[in-house]
Amino acid sequence: MAIRQIIDFVAIKAACENCRLAALCLPAGLEAPDLKRLEQLVRRPHPLRRxxxxxxxxxxxxxxxAVRAGSFRTYYLAEDGREKVLGFYLPGELLGFDGxxxxxxxxxxxxxxxxxxxxLPLAQLQELADRLPSLNHQLYRLMSQEIAHDQEMLLLLSDKNAQERLATFLLNLAQRFGKRGFSAGEFHLSMSRQNIANYLGLTLETVSRTFSQxxxxxxxxxxxxHVRLLDKRRLSVMAGPGRPASSSTAT
Amino acid sequence: MAIRQIIDFVAIKAACENCRLAALCLPAGLEAPDLKRLEQLVRRPHPLRRxxxxxxxxxxxxxxxAVRAGSFRTYYLAEDGREKVLGFYLPGELLGFDGxxxxxxxxxxxxxxxxxxxxLPLAQLQELADRLPSLNHQLYRLMSQEIAHDQEMLLLLSDKNAQERLATFLLNLAQRFGKRGFSAGEFHLSMSRQNIANYLGLTLETVSRTFSQxxxxxxxxxxxxHVRLLDKRRLSVMAGPGRPASSSTAT
DNA sequence: GCGCCTCTTTGACTCAGATCAAAGACGCCA
DNA sequence: TGGCGTCTTTGATCTGAGTCAAAGAGGCGC
Known part of the structure; x- marks a missing residue:
């Protein structure tokens, strides 16, 4: 228990420095006491299994x-049971404000x-936000990024072919990994071909073939x-227009 | 001039009763004086030409x-000049909070x-919002609807075929026209086949052929x-899953 | 009233990616 | 250690929508 608490403490510290939570609280012009109050809201539930x-x-x-470790996928179910993968979330990224x-x-x-x-419990967050205009601003910004991401995806889905889609996706992941201190050239995909395909509006076979190609x-x-990007220059030519920054609420 | 003012006055009144502005201010639990203040912010620039x-x-x-009369389209330009139509806005609908x-x-x-x-000038709106948590709430709601719309479109673009797309689009328009007091069964499309096609991720030829079919x-x-929907029942079967409520920030 | 321009429809052909099918590859658990 | 289930790759074939092309149909200005 004691050990566990130490580990947790380290993890919190690491997370708050790197993660998108920083974008939520730090640059918002909060005074030190407000900031501390925000940090006190943070709860850390048990890890989730795959x-x-x-x-x-x-x-x-x-x-x-805020993702601390591991990764998540969001998807939504159509009435007939078909599912649509909406995004992937890496350590340091925020999710859940769709509601x-x-x-x-x-x-x-x-x-x-x-x-x-x-x-970050909503009730207390909201209470805090009602008194802190700058916190509201951060929330607008985050929702705005969600919209930006979705609109990039709309462009990808209506204009791009399979190669452009996959290249865009990989470069986006690389960028996000890089920004969080992981390697931007070599990484592990935590999602299946099926999930990638669904996200990109393709079939898993096409994704697999495009990887091979x-x-x-x-x-x-x-x-x-396991993926290693060998020629990012050429990949971004393939990815076509639209910042490679697509792929998730991430930035 | 006097006449023009009278017309304008009538128009304002009509707009504020029907339009989505109502969702922004009226049910937000604003006190009467706040509400009046919000209404005082409203400016009405000259009409825009096609x-x-x-x-x-x-x-x-x-x-x-807020659209008072006529209709708008939003689109965004990729670096290479390709454009992607993001939505259409009918009288009574709100636009512009993408920023x-x-x-x-x-x-x-x-x-x-x-x-x-x-x-609604932003500076004054923001100032008001900073003092009125319920106004912030309305803004969250509106952005949230934008996200909902975009996600419906993601589903449409990755899963639906041409017939499903067009049927979904037409039913959505019908629903929105109906909600605003226009006929939900017969209406005029203010956008070209090209715009519809771009919005739905198709070519204009495919849209035209699907109409004919x-x-x-x-x-x-x-x-x-000019479109008249003759069999909405069958159309909504065609449209497939996902509330037919897709198509714009509208609700 | 004529000519021009934009928008729409329709046809013929092509192709990227879906679908169908089957065979590896790996991980897990007993 | 072996067997099973899931995930991935690869091949063969099919098809819905894109592309290319051409002809009607309004609408608008002169």
Whole structure:
């Protein structure tokens, strides 16, 4: 228990320095005491196993989450059971404000591997926001980024071919990994081909074939879920227009 | 001039009763004096002609707009000049908060026909919002609806075929016209086939062919831009899953 | 009233990616 | 250590929508 607390403490510290929570609180012009109060709100539930849901569509929203470790996927279910993958979330990224308007989540988030989060309880966050205009501003900014991401995806889905889609996706992941201190040239995909395909509006076969093709052309090397980008220059030419910054609420 | 003022006055009154501005101010639990203050912010610029821009991508955002008459389209330009149509806005609908996060618009809005708006200047709106938590809430709700719309479109673009897309689009328009007191069964399309196609991720030829096909099958009658829906039941079966409520920030 | 321009429709052909099918590859658990 | 289930790759075939092309149909200005 004592050990566990030490570990947790280190983790919190690491998270708050790197993660998107910083964008939520630090540059918001909060005074030191306000900032401390915000940090006191943070709760840290137990880790989730692969496949476990962080929240589900139509759940009452009661927190915003920051990924601490592992990764998540959000998706939403059509009435007939088809699912649409909306995004992937890496350590340091925020998710869950899709329900800010209605108070209900509109999509489901589940863990792609064992993962843990920091939780910002909504009630207290809102109370704080009502007194701190700058906090509201941060929330607008975050929702705005969500919109930006979705609109990039609209462009990708209506204009881009399979190669452009996959290249865009990989470069975006690389950028996000890089920004969080991981390697931007070599990484592990925590999502299946099926999930990538669904996210990109393709079939898993097409994704698989396109990976193989990229490898044949020397753009990258791939073995199952391990990817190394060998020629980012050429990849970004392939990815086509629209900042490669697409792929998730991430920035 | 006197006459013009009278007309304007009537128009304001009509707009504030029907339009989405109501969702922004009326049910927000504002006290009467606050509400009056909000209404005093409203400005009414001159009408725009077909093709004229209400705001442009990368413009500094200085207002939220409510469509008073006519209709608008929003689109955004990729670096290579390709454009992607993001949405259409009918009388009573709100647009322009894509820039709430950054203070800059991310897309361009232009008039599809002669059109006019009510304008809520951002500076004053924000000032008011900083003192009225419920107004912030309304803004969250509106942004949230924008996200909901975009996500419906993601589903449409990755899963639906041409017929499903067009059926979804037409039913959505019908629903929105109906909600605003126009006929939900028969209406005029203010946007070209090209715009519809771009919005739906198709080519204009495919849109045109699909219209013809629907007509052959007795689902609707169409002549240029005049559409009459003859069998909504069957159309909504065609449209497939996902509330037909897609198509714009509208609700 | 004529000519021009934009928008729309329709046809013929092509192709990227979906679908169908089957065979490896790996991880997990008993 | 072996067997099973899931994930991935690869091949063969099919098809919906894109592309290219051409002809009608309004609308508008002169």
């Amino acid at each position: 496949g476990a849901a962080l929240f589900r569509a139509s759940d009452r929203m009661h927190a915003i989450y 800010l308007g209605s108070g209900q989540h509109r999509c489901t988030a589940d863990a792609l591997e064992t993962a843990s989060v920091c939780e 990229f490898q044949r052309e020397g753009l990258l090397s791939v073995e199952r879920r | 093709g004229a821009a209400l705001f442009r991508a990368s413009d500094r955002m200085h207002a939220i707009y 709430l996060g950054s203070g800059q618009h991310r897309c361009t809005a232009d008039a599809l026909e002669t059109a006019s708006v009510c304008e 629907f007509q052959r099958e007795g689902l609707l009658s169409v002549e240029r831009r």
